[in-house]
Amino acid sequence: MVKLSNLPRPFVVGVVVERGEAASRRAAAAAFRDGAAAVELNLASLPDDAQPGRVFFARLPGPVYTSCRRAPFLRVYGPRFGRVPWRGDAERMALQLAALTAGSAGLDLEADTFAAAPDEWTQDRSALRRQAEVVRACRRAGRTVIYSWHPPRKLRWAEARRAVDALRDRGADIVKVVERVRGIAEALDSVHLSLRLAERCDFPFIFLPLGPGAERVRPFMTAFGASYLLARPPVGSNRLPAQPPVRRAVELLRLA
Secondary structure (H helix, E strand, O other), X not given: OOOHHHOOOOEEEEEEOOOOHHHHHHHHHXXXXXXXXXXXXXXXXXXXXXXOOHHHHHOOOOOXXXXXXXXXXXXXXXXXXXXXXXXXXXXXXXXXXXXXXXXXXXXXXXXXXXXXXXXXXXXOHHXXXXXXXXXXXXXHOOOEEEEEEOOOOOOOHHHHHHHHHHHHHOOOOEEEEEEEOOOHHHHHHHHHHHHHHHHHOOOOEEEEEXXXXXXXXXXXXXXXXXXXXXXXXXXXXXXXXXXXXXXXXXXXXXXX
């Protein structure tokens, strides 16, 4: 299995968000056909009886890692995901650890896992210990740890820098920060912050905007430090405007 952190950077990740295993497999396969180097499979929208097994991962031609967002987060993908199974943090992490056994290439956990906070950040000692257990389990399996933070606001340089360093210290192989922006000016500042992070980080990271204006700059973020670009497959339910189609993302990387 190709380790995510060993993929030649920058690369394209097809983000699969579906309501069933068959639809997830079709979307993932289409993403790989269009040139994605990896696929992120969000387990949160899948019912318990549709969680992927060994056959799912074995039949796809490239590495598939998982995320499992809290139910409210999935609303960014549209009204279809307004009602998905509610799962606590322990269950969400258990699903991802089970996917590692089935063949997942890694997992994505949030900075406030086990201690949900409005800013999606926690320093709770018990939560950090439990996060560390998830990280160790992933490392024992030889897979990649992606630590993510999705603050519901625009960041300043100092806190962006502190956040990526802190997540690296928690055991991230790849650090991901997705900040909320309110227009093109703030989206362009995300580009600036990503470039500044690239100048000082010796580890893979992605720093991206989400919100009005994000769709205009996100396709170019790999030119400003992002290690990979999140994109939407040509088929399926993911129509998040901020994520360009996989084929377009691949072409942009070739031109960069």
